[in-house]
Amino acid sequence: xxxxxxxxxxxxxxxxxxxxxxxxxxxxxxxxxxxxxxxxxxxxxxxxxxxxxxxxxxxxxxxxxxxxxxxxxxxxxxxxxxxxxxxxxxxxxxxxxxxxxxxxxxxxxxxxxxxxxxxxxxxxxxxxxxxxxxxxxxxxxxxxxxxxxxxxxxxxxxxxxxxxxxxxxxxxxxxxxxxxxxxxxxxxxxxxxxxxxxxxxxxxxxxxxxxxxxxxxxxxxxxxxxxxxxxxxxxxxxxxxxxxxxxxxxxxxxxxxxxxxxxxxxxxxxxxxxxxxxxxxxxxxxxxxxxxxxxxxxxxxxxxxxxxxxxxxxxxxxxxxxxxxxxxxxxxxxxxxxxxxxxxxxxxxxxxxxxxxxxxxxxxxxxxxxxxxxxxxxxxxxxxxxxxxxxxxxxxxxxxxxxxxxxxxxxxxxxxxxxxxxxxxxxxxxxxxxxxxxxxxxxxxxxxxxxxx
Numbered sequence: 001x002x003x004x005x006x007x008x009x010x011x012x013x014x015x016x017x018x019x020x021x022x023x024x025x026x027x028x029x030x031x032x033x034x035x036x037x038x039x040x041x042x043x044x045x046x047x048x049x050x051x052x053x054x055x056x057x058x059x060x061x062x063x064x065x066x067x068x069x070x071x072x073x074x075x076x077x078x079x080x081x082x083x084x085x086x087x088x089x090x091x092x093x094x095x096x097x098x099x100x101x102x103x104x105x106x107x108x109x110x111x112x113x114x115x116x117x118x119x120x121x122x123x124x125x126x127x128x129x130x131x132x133x134x135x136x137x138x139x140x141x142x143x144x145x146x147x148x149x150x151x152x153x154x155x156x157x158x159x160x161x162x163x164x165x166x167x168x169x170x171x172x173x174x175x176x177x178x179x180x181x182x183x184x185x186x187x188x189x190x191x192x193x194x195x196x197x198x199x200x201x202x203x204x205x206x207x208x209x210x211x212x213x214x215x216x217x218x219x220x221x222x223x224x225x226x227x228x229x230x231x232x233x234x235x236x237x238x239x240x241x242x243x244x245x246x247x248x249x250x251x252x253x254x255x256x257x258x259x260x261x262x263x264x265x266x267x268x269x270x271x272x273x274x275x276x277x278x279x280x281x282x283x284x285x286x287x288x289x290x291x292x293x294x295x296x297x298x299x300x301x302x303x304x305x306x307x308x309x310x311x312x313x314x315x316x317x318x319x320x321x322x323x324x325x326x327x328x329x330x331x332x333x334x335x336x337x338x339x340x341x342x343x344x345x346x347x348x349x350x351x352x353x354x355x356x357x358x359x360x361x362x363x364x365x366x367x368x369x370x371x372x373x374x375x376x377x378x379x380x381x382x383x384x385x386x387x388x389x390x391x392x393x394x395x396x397x398x399x400x401x402x403x404x405x406x407x408x409x410x411x412x413x414x415x416x417x418x419x420x421x422x423x424x425x426x427x428x429x430x431x432x433x434x435x436x437x438x439x440x441x442x443x444x445x446x447x448x449x450x451x452x453x
Contacts, residue, residue: 002159003158003200004161004200004201005161005199006162007171008041008164009168009191009195010056010060010063010193011035011041011194012031013193015028020100021101022097023093027098029059029060030063035067041194041196042071045072048161049161050163053065053072053163054088055083055164057085060167061088069082069163085149088170090167092142119184120139142169142170142183143183145173149174151204154205154207171191172186172189173186176189178199178209178211188429188430189214189430194217195225196219196444197216208407208408210409213445213446214431215432216436216444233425234380235380235382235419236369236370237382238384238386238395239384239385239386240387240412240413240415241264241268241290241293242293242297243260243413244259246258246323246452248263248449249325249451252321253318253452254318254322255317264290264294265293268293268294271294272297272298272299272301274439280299281305281381282305282380283298283306283307284309284383286386287313292307294414295307312361312362312365313365313384315387316358316389317349317352318349319353320350321349321352336350344403345404355403356403358390359393359397362386374426392408394419395409395431395434409434410446412440412446415448417433417435418433418434
């Protein structure tokens with residue numbers, strides 16, 4: 001039985017508003033806007049039955065957790081008050097806490113640059129009472145803290161649905177350690193105030209974890225999270241095609257050109273409405289019917305754009321599996337389906353592709369698209385509509401993960417993910433948000449078809 005963990009960052013705080021560094025400092029409190037955001041989270045999660053709430057004891061997270069829990073208790077009276085643990089405290093930055101970000105950058109330029117560009121080796125030298133200094137690595141220690149929390153949480157709450165309320169840096173460390181990322185990828189994930197992320201764990205610590213959704217913010221009004229300050233490169237909107245009849249039936253599609261069904265067209269229309277307020281500057285799609293029609297539906301609200309078809313973005317070739325149900329694959333190819341589900345990087349599809357081939361072609365095409373929209377005078381937003389396997393490959397690529405991590409990300413029919421390139425193709429990409437499906441069902445949980453690829 002899976003353990004579902006929903007992770008929320010605290011609402012806007014006074015230090016957020018003042019652009020000050022918070023860390024362990026507990027002087028910062030929720031603003032009225034932050035309290036309103038917490039209430040919106042509670043309302044967005046109201047249909048989910050939670051078994052427990054865990055939170056950081058720092059005031060800004062404590063208050064956020066209390067507001068959300070009070071809202072959830074209206075539908076689940078048995079839900080108890082939040083549990084608090086120091087393992088969910090924000091990162092410790094003793095030399096900087098309380099300082100404006102601009103002052104920290106001015107007074108500690110080398111360390112601040114390292115914090116931004118080489119987080120795994122970011123070191124802070126803290127003066128001691130005897131006149132000496134002690135060096136420590138804040139982000140490395142934060143990842144160790146996150147691992148401790150996961151071990152305790154999963155041991156105590158196996159098979160339950162849990163809510164975690166904490167902070168930006170520790171939440172990034174929690175998500176990272178769950179899916180196998182190290183401190184060097186600290187800046188590759190975004191966590192906005194009162195965002196919602198959904199993780200599913202198959203067992204205890206070390207078991208496979210799937211990111212069902214990450215950094216959802218549309219429950220607070222704007223469809224997508226804001227770009228970071230100083231952003232100059234492209235914003236990439238990665239969308240999976242709407243549902244097909246074979247998705248609904250659970251058949252393997254691969255490169256058989258199955259069109260959208262009526263529900264898939266409706267999902268495309270909902271994705272179109274969701275992205276209507278977003279300015280789109282360019283659009284690309286796999287040439288196959290299901291993503292192409294999804295893209296065309298979305299672009300009905302963005303007149304004048306040319307939709308470019310890219311062969312390398314087509315779905316994985318399942319070869320002899322295409323058109324089959326899982327039961328038929330198990331009968332005809334005993335043991336291979338389990339291998340695909342547990343060690344996908346080792347599978348060569350009979351008469352088809354392996355994931356390494358999908359990785360190489362889809363990432364090459366992706367890099368060409370990003371490069372084509374980098375280096376201009378204005379920030380461009382680029383739509384890319386593709387398939388389940390291709391999108392998973394691209395999301396893994398953004399975080400430096402290989403084919404062995406294929407199942408780490410869920411991609412629902414009609415889902416939207418966002419990747420930012422702060423300085424263009426030569427900069428490290430940031431996964432801003434992943435697998436938004438709230439526009440399809442009104443739920444933060446992905447309720448799209450759980451069919452084959």
